[in-house]
Amino acid sequence: MHKSSANEKIGIEQIEGEPTKLEQHDFRILVLDDEPDCLESMADILRFEGYQVSCAGRSIDALKLIEESVPDLLLADVMLDDMSGFDVLRKVRSSSSSANLAVIFLSGLAFNHHQSEAVELDFLEYLVKPVNYDQLFSLINGLRKTR
Numbered sequence: 809m810h811k812s813s814a815n816e817k818i819g820i821e822q823i824e825g826e827p828t829k830l831e832q833h834d835f836r837i838l839v840l841d842d843e844p845d846c847l848e849s850m851a852d853i854l855r856f857e858g859y860q861v862s863c864a865g866r867s868i869d870a871l872k873l874i875e876e877s878v879p880d881l882l883l884a885d886v887m888l889d890d891m892s893g894f895d896v897l898r899k900v901r902s903s904s905s906s907a908n909l910a911v912i913f914l915s916g917l918a919f920n921h922h923q924s925e926a927v928e929l930d931f932l933e934y935l936v937k938p939v940n941y942d943q944l945f946s947l948i949n950g951l952r953k954t955r
Contacts, residue, residue, distance in 0.1 A: 835952050836860045836879040840870040840896065841914070842888045846937070850883065853941065859948075867891045871899055878906045880955060881948065886915040886922060886934075894922070897929055910951050914939060 837859050841847040844865065851861045862879065864870035867890045874882070882900070884893040893913055900906045911931040915922065919934045926934065933947055 831858045833858045833860070833952070835881070835948070835955070836862070836877075837881045837883060837948075838862045838864065838870060838873055838879040840864045840867065840882065840884040840888070840893065842866065842885065842890075846885070850939075857945065867893075867896045870896060874900060874906050874909065875903070878909055880910065881932075881951060882909055882911045884911060884913055886913050886917070892925075894925055894929060897931060901930070912944070912947060 837854055839847055839850050839854070839861060840863075841850065842865055847863050847865060851863050854861045862873055864873055867888050870882070870884070873879075882896075884896055886893040888896075893915075897911055900909050900911070913926075913931055913934045914937055915934065916937045918936055919926070922934070932951065935944060
């Protein structure tokens with residue numbers, strides 16, 4: 809079930825509903841992607857797995873959501889319209905409340921394309937689209953065990 813709100817007008821969408829699987833997780837994931845189809849499909853897959861999912865289609869909206877309530881994980885596209893995912897991470901790290909937020913980057917480009925910019929950033933992983941969901945869920949499960 810997809811529940812819309814006034815926040816959709818500014819690019820924020822809260823995905824709610826009962827996942828098909830029985831197991832629910834208290835683990836909260838924020839998905840940031842400016843491609844609506846990618847955003848929706850990632851949210852649907854994560855919801856199916858039982859995760860609490862929030863979505864943002866713009867960097868500024870993701871930063872607002874993080875400021876309001878820091879999720880357990882940020883899944884962020886690297887190449888966004890308003891600022892790069894790397895710039896989002898820099899802003900996240902500059903706030904004491906979100907400095908330790910786990911981040912996984914998603915990109916259509918291989919890591920070596922972004923390596924020079926990303927080398928100084930502290931993030932969990934860089935995954936190339938299309939995402940290998942076994943790898944993604946392995947990373948999320950590992951992160952859940954450490955939280």
